[in-house]
Amino acid sequence: MNYTISQAAQKTNLSIHTIRYYDKEGLLPFVYRENGTRVFHEQDIDWLDLLCCLKNTGMPIKDIRTLIQHCMDNDAVLEKGVAILVRHRHNVEAQLKEMQRSLDTIDYKIKHLPQMFREKFSSEASESHNE
């Protein structure tokens, strides 16, 4: 099944502009052209999906480019690509834990915010605060 750029955009929830931008940045070096027009295959959509995951989990575009370039070279170097992915996977796990901690902090602060700010703005505004 083949798709135009606008269909690919729909399927991936990216904008047409963004897909072209990614192509320009070397993230889609494998996309075929017919008379200059991009033709997206199912596998290209798969790659765009992975790309979105990587982007959404904070991988910078230049790292994604490195990954795809490794993948395109040959099987030996593709292993490097897998390695990048595995490393990023650990990264994402760390982010998850970090975000969980942030959530806990936010919960804690929600409870203590009123008190925290009453102390800051009610008492300290009126009383002398010796340093």
Add this chain to the structure above:
Amino acid sequence: MNYTISQAAQKTNLSIHTIRYYDKEGLLPFVYRENGTRVFHEQDIDWLDLLCCLKNTGMPIKDIRTLIQHCMDNDAVLEKGVAILVRHRHNVEAQLKEMQRSLDTIDYKIKHLPQMFREKFSSEASESHNE
């Protein structure tokens, strides 16, 4: 206990530049000055910690400013601040789930990447691919 800007930077893992930038952006309107020099109290460090959590979980600076402004007004409006925080909390939960899904996708792709790219670059490079 009071801190200079450089001590506050150390405690929060922000740079001095960044703290001053946050102040300029109206995120630290409550920080005292002595002869122009910022003096950070324990509570200010608490607020900087929360600020980092919010920033790390994707809250834009203008929203953080709105929050702090609500908190500074009075108790009624402080409730608005709490509401913002609660809303953001749900936001972060959604992000957590999204990131978990991304992690699953990445795991799946790690398994299937070699196959996916062999199909793309080995077969299609040599055979005619009818559209």
Add this chain to the structure above:
DNA sequence: TGTTGACATAGAGTCCACTCTAGCGTTTAT
């Protein structure tokens, strides 16, 4: 007293990831 070091401001510059515009070509429907 003069140098060092920490503080300050204003504002310019950087980096990233888009996002948009202008201008052009091709296919499709009336």
Add this chain to the structure above:
DNA sequence: ATAAACGCTAGAGTGGACTCTATGTCAACA
């Protein structure tokens, strides 16, 4: 055959969050 719809490129512009530079003040020390 002309206009609408969609595709293309090059390149300018945007927005967010820093990051850095130039310049200046002030306090403490040799």
